[in-house]
Amino acid sequence: MESPSSPAPATPPATGDDCFTMKKWQFKLRKPSPAIHSARQWRVVQSAKPQRRMRDHDAPIMSTAHQLHAHEPSRDAMSPCSGSLNKTMCTQDVEQTVQNCDWISTLPDDILIKILSLLTVSDAAMTDCLSTRWRHLWKNVDCLIFDLYSLRMPESEICYYHQKPCLRKAQVTKFVRKTNGFLRNHYGNRIKEFTIRFPLTSVNASELDHWIRFAASASTEKLCLDFYDKNRSSCLDIFPDEPYNFILSPFSNGRGCQLGELTLSNCSLGTTPENLSGFACLHFLKLSRVSLADAAVSNIISSCCALRSLIIEFCDQLFHLTITCSQLLNLNVEFCNDLSSVCIHADNLDKFAYKGHNVNIEYKYAPFLDIIRVYFTEMDECPLDFISALPKLPKLETLILQCPAPVQVPRALRHTFRFTNLKMIVFFLLKSWKECICSLAYLLKAAPLLEYFGVHGFSKLKEQPNELNMTWPEDLTFARLHIIVIKGFSGEPELMELLYFLLRRAPALKSLQVETRAYEPFFVRKEKHKSEDQERCRYATEMASTHLAPKVPSTVAFSIT
Numbered sequence: 022m023e024s025p026s027s028p029a030p031a032t033p034p035a036t037g038d039d040c041f042t043m044k045k046w047q048f049k050l051r052k053p054s055p056a057i058h059s060a061r062q063w064r065v066v067q068s069a070k071p072q073r074r075m076r077d078h079d080a081p082i083m084s085t086a087h088q089l090h091a092h093e094p095s096r097d098a099m100s101p102c103s104g105s106l107n108k109t110m111c112t113q114d115v116e117q118t119v120q121n122c123d124w125i126s127t128l129p130d131d132i133l134i135k136i137l138s139l140l141t142v143s144d145a146a147m148t149d150c151l152s153t154r155w156r157h158l159w160k161n162v163d164c165l166i167f168d169l170y171s172l173r174m175p176e177s178e179i180c181y182y183h184q185k186p187c188l189r190k191a192q193v194t195k196f197v198r199k200t201n202g203f204l205r206n207h208y209g210n211r212i213k214e215f216t217i218r219f220p221l222t223s224v225n226a227s228e229l230d231h232w233i234r235f236a237a238s239a240s241t242e243k244l245c246l247d248f249y250d251k252n253r254s255s256c257l258d259i260f261p262d263e264p265y266n267f268i269l270s271p272f273s274n275g276r277g278c279q280l281g282e283l284t285l286s287n288c289s290l291g292t293t294p295e296n297l298s299g300f301a302c303l304h305f306l307k308l309s310r311v312s313l314a315d316a317a318v319s320n321i322i323s324s325c326c327a328l329r330s331l332i333i334e335f336c337d338q339l340f341h342l343t344i345t346c347s348q349l350l351n352l353n354v355e356f357c358n359d360l361s362s363v364c365i366h367a368d369n370l371d372k373f374a375y376k377g378h379n380v381n382i383e384y385k386y387a388p389f390l391d392i393i394r395v396y397f398t399e400m401d402e403c404p405l406d407f408i409s410a411l412p413k414l415p416k417l418e419t420l421i422l423q424c425p426a427p428v429q430v431p432r433a434l435r436h437t438f439r440f441t442n443l444k445m446i447v448f449f450l451l452k453s454w455k456e457c458i459c460s461l462a463y464l465l466k467a468a469p470l471l472e473y474f475g476v477h478g479f480s481k482l483k484e485q486p487n488e489l490n491m492t493w494p495e496d497l498t499f500a501r502l503h504i505i506v507i508k509g510f511s512g513e514p515e516l517m518e519l520l521y522f523l524l525r526r527a528p529a530l531k532s533l534q535v536e537t538r539a540y541e542p543f544f545v546r547k548e549k550h551k552s553e554d555q556e557r558c559r560y561a562t563e564m565a566s567t568h569l570a571p572k573v574p575s576t577v578a579f580s581i582t
Contacts, residue, residue, distance in 0.1 A: 168218035220250035222262035237271035272299030297324035396423035423449035427457035437467035478509035512564035
């Protein structure tokens with residue numbers, strides 16, 4: 022039995038997480054001593070564990086409990102029962118006080134602001150009414166994303182914009198009003214991400230100029246302006262508004278120098294200022310559906326001395342694209358319909374992707390280029406011709422090509438010098454190759470270091486097997502080929518013959534994967550009836566299980582999905 026006059030010191034939980042588990046702790050009232058004031062003294066004991074000292078941040082709670090009970094009349098005078106009953110009632114009162122404590126509000130401002138930055142701007146602003154502790158915290162959030170979802174606007178009505186112009190005008194006005202309200206109350210401290218995702222045009226130029234100046238003055242690190250209307254219909258949009266002209270003046274003379282990522286979609290770029298020092302830290306730039314001249318692109322890129330990744334897509338007003346950047350590592354040029362030539366001056370480039378029609382490529386020096394992706398859509402164009410126009414590629418290891426039409430064997434043999442160091446080759450076949458499938462084998466023959474080979478088929482309906490006159494290369498062994506992946510497989514006879522050939526010539530093969538899921542190539546989308554695709558998949562699975570599986574060695578992991 023403990024002595025009332027000499028209590029054992031109480032010890033708090035060892036970690037901060039333990040202080041939330043209050044069920045294990047009890048608050049007991051110590052019998053007051055005649056020499057002490059009538060205010061009761063409190064201590065914490067744990068029934069089954071060694072006693073620990075109370076944590077300093079629990080002192081306010083104990084003080085509150087002390088004040089609650091210091092002014093109460095003596096329970097000894099009210100009831101003849103003393104001791105255990107008195108202690109039980111006091112324990113319950115203090116436990117209730119601990120449970121009602123707002124633990125989250127005691128966290129530092131930096132942590133609370135970080136939590137609020139994970140919410141939408143609307144949800145973060147609603148915390149303003151919780152208490153005075155939360156009243157202004159949301160004004161410091163560093164992630165500002167304004168779109169239909171974050172502003173709680175009905176997304177279903179956007180589909181009727183072009184049918185109901187009055188609805189479009191009302192929604193645009195509502196979006197601008199809400200965004201202005203948030204930015205008017207925000208403190209404008211250093212912002213990590215500022216995103217506007219809504220179909221706005223030049224009609225809203227004054228508001229957009231103000232928002233961009235706000236982002237620049239707040240030292241924004243990531244700026245995204247996406248004004249593309251995914252529901253736009255040319256037949257309904259008879260009088261389209263002019264795209265918004267993005268202003269570059271806020272990023273000149275060193276302002277906005279913290280900007281690291283910039284994404285522009287469905288806008289225009291006019292005359293560029295001579296000094297764009299605000300782009301000195303820019304390492305990512307994406308221009309999608311942006312109306313700009315060749316000189317504007319060149320001036321912007323030349324100002325981005327730290328640029329690492331550049332994406333240009335659907336920019337139809339570009340004719341001669343010149344890219345000069347010594348630090349550029351990743352370059353994507355996609356579907357620029359009027360583009361005729363691309364001139365690249367980037368010695369450190371290691372990834373290059375091109376999608377669209379064939380263009381003249383000027384690239385004199387590529388010592389580190391190791392990944393190339395070329396996707397052609399025109400039937401009379403061959404991506405191998407595009408590859409041959411590039412300079413020597415001593416580091417090239419990965420090649421991904423989309424072939425709109427079959428390639429004859431003689432034409433393929435003219436480009437085998439590009440395959441010497443390749444370790445990964447993937448072909449996207451948009452048409453049935455029939456006997457021309459042998460061209461792939463001749464290309465693979467020129468890649469002695471090949472480890473991964475993939476073919477993405479054209480996913481047509483089943484075709485009845487017929488006799489194919491195949492001429493495969495002789496004295497060929499793929500000593501390092503470990504993985505073969507066939508996607509969009511429909512049971513095509515030419516693909517079956519190609520797999521038979523590879524199984525015979527790849528002694529180190531470890532995995533063969535066949536996927537029957539329909540594949541839709543880039544920029545070539547065709548609607549397929551669900552029942553037809555299910556029939557095609559059943560036929561492809563049957564062909565692979567019946568004819569291909571028996572010829573797969575036991576040492577190869579074979580799968581059909």
